[in-house]
Amino acid sequence: MKTTLFLLFSILLLTLADARGCLPEGINFTTQEQIDNFQTDYPGCTVIEGDVLIHGQDISNLDGLNMLSVIGGDLFIYITGSQLSIDGLMNLASIGGDLIVQNNSLKKLSGLDNLVSVGGNVLIGSKTIDSNLALTSIGGLNNLASVGGDFQISLNVVLANLNGLNKLTSVGGVLNISRNRSLSGIDGLQRLSRIGEDLTIEWNPVLASLNGLDSLSLVGGDVWLKDNVSLASIGSLQHLSSTGGNFLIRNTAITSLNGLQGLQHIPGYLFIESNPDMATLNGLNHLQSVGADVWINNNNSLMFSEGLETLNAVGGTLMVVYNPLLGSLSGFSGLNSINGDLYIGYNTSLTSLSGLDNVNPASVMNLSIIGNSSLTICNIANICAFLANPTGNITIFNNGSGCDSPAELAEACGFSLPCPPAGAIMFLSQADLDSFQMTYPQCSHIQGSVTISGADITNLSRLNQLTSISGNLVIGDVMFGGNPLLADLEGLQNIAAIGGSLRVESNDLLQDFGGLHNLASIKSSLYVGDNPSLTSFVGLEHLTNIPGDLNVFINPALESLDGLENVTEVEWSISLVQNGNLSDLTALNNLSVTGKNLLITSCGALSSLSGLGNLGEVGEDLEISACAAMTSLNGLDSLTEVGGQVRIQDNFALKNLNGLYNLGVIRDELLLTRNYQMDSITAIGNLRILGGLGCSENPELKSLTGLEKVIATGTIDISGCPGLSGLEGLDNLTTIDEDLIISNNDGLERITELGKVELVSGLIRLNGNKLLTTLSGLNNIQPASVTELYLYENPSLSECEVASICDYLGIADKYYQIYSNAEACSSREKVMQACTIGIPDITPGGTLRLSPNPSPGIVFVEISDVSGSYALTLSDVSGRQVLGKTVNGTSATIDLGYLPAGLYFLTLTGNTTIRTGKLIKL
Incomplete structure (x- = not known):
């Protein structure tokens, strides 16, 4: 496609070989006068x-441009006057780059009537905000035959149709028609046959059909037809025979897939989702294969799967879920292989898995049959074969009788299982638990995961094997209502190992x-949460290591972590959150390391961290927050x-921070x-490596003593x-290494303690410091390292003329804001006037006078005590020489008028004498 377009563009250039080219660097028209004078200029x-x-x-x-026939680069029509006409582009035949129209005054595109090709992209509208507020027609593009790149028509407020694109046959990139609130038809695309990449039609609220795409046969990428709330038919796609990517259909008014009969293969995924009025899948009658997943989900009116009978292969997961009226899977009768998972879930009218009979069980990775309340017939031969010899996980629960568990399905298939298959076994009632020993009398090891959650569960005794x-x-499990009646875990006493996580959550009566x-x-994490009666972890004394997280949250009666005394390492994070009565951490006394975070928050009864005395390292973050009774951090004494x-x-x-005495990094x-009560941080006196300091709203803090060993840091x-x-x-x-911010400290009188700072690699901001x-x-800071300077609302600040600030303000193009300080620091000009202009004389007794200084232009130079010839040079703060001349006698003049405002250094060099001084250009 792009080769064809290149040839077309080349032919156009040859045709115009005698035309005169100009402006290889392009041109920016900002006034009508420029356009009117173009042919003269x-x-x-x-x-x-x-x-x-x-x-x-x-x-x-644009009448002054009426001689133009070719633009080699981009044409961008942006903000102009209120009555723009582009008729002056009537002779423009080709654009080598992009055409972009974002103009709220333009009502039509007439004027581009002779435009045949665009080599780059075409954007009519915007990618982010409403645009072209007056554009009602794109009829001026009626000779445009090809677009080499993307063609995007989006966020046009009043555009009603695409009439005028009737000669467009190909788009080399993406065709995107989106978020055009008045677009009701796309009939103007009736000759479009090829799209090189994606076709996206989305969020066009009044678009009712795809009439206009009747000639489209090829889409090289994805097809996205989604969220067009009035789109009821896609019948005009009947000639589409090939796509190169994924296919998504999600539209609330669409009733069928008629129009897709030409599709035989989809290389990517096929998603048919959230089409509430779609009753059938008819329209896909010739589809033979899908290269990735097929998802048919959340189609509230879908009753039949007919229309997919020719589909024989799915290259990924087949997911049919949340289709409440779907009564049959007979439309999948031709399906032979699935190179992924088979997931049939929450189809409440589905009664049988018949229709999937021909799927090769060896092609299925994992099997999930969940929440199909009417499903009673699952014992088709291939499902039975997969259950008997699974190659992956099996999860079956909350279906009708005969399909409600792997054991029920195995019985219907004519065999029994020694143990539940790998996957998830769900005990959602006391009856489920009570039948376990009868169903699996010899089973001592479960290969998959186990969930125990049900409103009537009172004991776990039948799991004692x-x-x-x-x-x-x-x-x-909150999803299944937790265990409101379960008071203890007796029945699990023989379990020695769990290969994943242990999660204990929403058990109202459980105490330990x-x-x-x-x-x-x-082998993973321990999660304990929302157990209102839990007081301790007694029972877990044999645990020594937690390879994942220890997450303890919202257990209002929990007083201690007793039971975890032998845990020496938590490899990921420890989170103790909203355990209001937790007052004792001594059970963690053997803990030496946590690989990620230690988070203790909203623990109102915890007064110290005693119990963490052996913790030497926290791999990532340490947070102690909202612990209202905590008076010190004693207990973290080993933390380094x-x-x-x-x-x-x-x-x-x-x-204070007592307890962090050994923290060095x-x-x-x-x-x-x-x-609000913190008055000292002296306990961190051994801290030597610090990535940054944020100190805010600690009203009693009197000093930052404790940070003396820190010589480099990030933001302060x-x-x-x-x-x-x-x-x-x-x-x-x-x-x-980053910013220096000192703000709203009402008692701050000085910052002299920063006198050794030489480098600030970000901004400096001082504001709201009353005293x-x-x-x-700040004297010694290298001004070139500072990126921005803010000095404002410091009412007593009168001395700003320190060397680094003077030098910074003397650097051209440096950003600053200076206001609402004392008079001498109330503006840049005031600060510059106060900046030192004293001249250190190398020859004692010498005198150099510069006046006026500061100056907007002419400066008089006088050297009263010497005579002869001198070399005069003027340099900016970066050391770059901006002026050089020879001076004879005791006076001279220099003109600063052509220089940027800022600070400059003057040097007069004679045979035996050097004089230096500072000049400020206003």
Whole structure:
């Protein structure tokens, strides 16, 4: 396609070989005058070789461009006057790049009537916001035959149809018609036969049909027909025989798939979902194979699967779910293979799996039959064969009698199972539990996962033969209502190993883990949550390692973690969240490492962290927050390193960081926030590596003493700490790799403790510090390293003329905001006037006078005590020389008028004398 277009474009160029080209760099039209004068300014030019941009409020017509026949680059028609006409483009035949029309004044595209080809993309509208608010027609494109790239028509507010594209036969890239709120028809595309990449038609609320796509035979990529709420028919796609990708149909008004009879193969997935009015799949009658998944889901009126009889192969998962009226799968009678999962779920009218009889069971990876309440016939031969010799997991529950479990299905198939097959076994009632020993009398090991959750479950005694589970063990599941009557775990006493996670959740009466007292190993996480009567972990004493997370949440009666005394390592994260009565962590006394996060939050009764005394390292973040009774961090005495952030926040009784005496490394930030009683952080005096500091709303904090060993860090943000009068503790800091922010500290009088800082690699912002009088302390910062400067609303700040600030403001194009400080620091001009202009004389007694200084232009230079010839040079703050001249005698003039505003350094060099000074250009 793109080769054809290239040849077409080449022919056009040869035809116009005697035309005169100009402007290879392109042109930007911003005024009507530029357009009117174009032929005068560029006489004979009919080919603009570069891009053409048209945008300007006074542009009303393009008549001055009526000689143009070719634009080699892009044509972009953007914001113009209120009555734009583009008739002046009447001779334009070809655009080598993109055509982009985003103009709220343009009502029609007449003027492009002779445009035959666009080599790049065409965008009529916008990709992000409503556009072309007046455009009602694209009729001016009636000779456009081909688009080399994408063609997108989107977010056009009043465009009603695509009439005018009647000669368009091919699009080399994507055709995207989307979010056009008034578009009711696309009839203008009746000659379009090929789309090189995707076809996307979506979110066009009044589009009722696809009439206009009757000639379309090839889509090289995906087809997306979705969320067009009025689209009732796709019958015009009857000639579409080939797609190169996926096919998605999701439209609330569509009633059938008639129109897709030409499709024989879909290389990607086929999704037919959320079509509430679709009753049948007729229309796909010639489809033979799908290269990836087939999902037929959430079609509320779908009653029949007829229409898919020729489908013989699915290259991925076949999922038929949430089709409440679907009564039969007979339409799948030709299906031979599935190279993925077979999932039949929540089709409440489905009574039989007949129709899937020809699927080769060896082609199925996993089998799920779930929530089909009327399904009673599952014992077709291939399903029975898969159950007898599974190659993957099997999950069967909440179906009708005969299909409600693997055991029921096996019985209907004429055999029995020694144990549940790999997959998920669900005990959703006491009856399910009570029948386990009778159904599987010799079963001691379950290969898959086990879920125990039901409103009438009171005991687990019939599971006492189990010794191990290879998957997860879930006791209580919110989805199935938890276990409101289960008071203990007796019956699980012989289980020694769980191959996945142990999740204990939503068990109203459960007080501890008695019954699991022989459990010695789990291979993933321990989740314990929403158990209102749970007081401890007694029963888990044999656990020594948790390879995943330890997550304990919303257990309001939990007082301690007793039972976890022998756990030495949690390989992922520890989260203790919203356990309001938890007051004792001593059970974790043997814990030495957690590989990821330690999060303790909303534990109102916890006053210290005693019990974590052996914890030496936290792999990622440490957070202690919203623990209202916590007065110190005692218990973390062995902690030496945190690999991520440390967040200490919203602990209203916490007075200090006592307990962190040995902490030497915080790889990310230390964030101290809203700890209203905290008055000291001296306990972190051994901290030497810190990734950043955030200190905010700690009103009693008097100093930052404790940070003396930190010499380099990331962002420093000190805000809302009125007790700070200075920044003691930061005295040895030399490098800030990101931002320096000091704001709204009502008691802050000085920042001199920052005097050793030489590098700030981000912005500097000082604002809202009522008592701060001077910027002394920032003197040694390299101004070129600072990206932005903000000095505002510091009412007492009167001394800003420190060297680094003066030099920064002297660098052209550096961003700053300076306002609402004391008079001498109220603006850039005031600061520059105050910046030191004293001149260090190398020859004692010498005097150099520069006046006026600062100056917008002419400066008089006087050297009163010497004579002779001198070399005068002027350099900017980066050291680049901007002026050089020879001076004879004791005076000279220099003109700064052509230089950018800023700070400059003047040097006068004679045989034995050097004089230097600073000049400020206003």
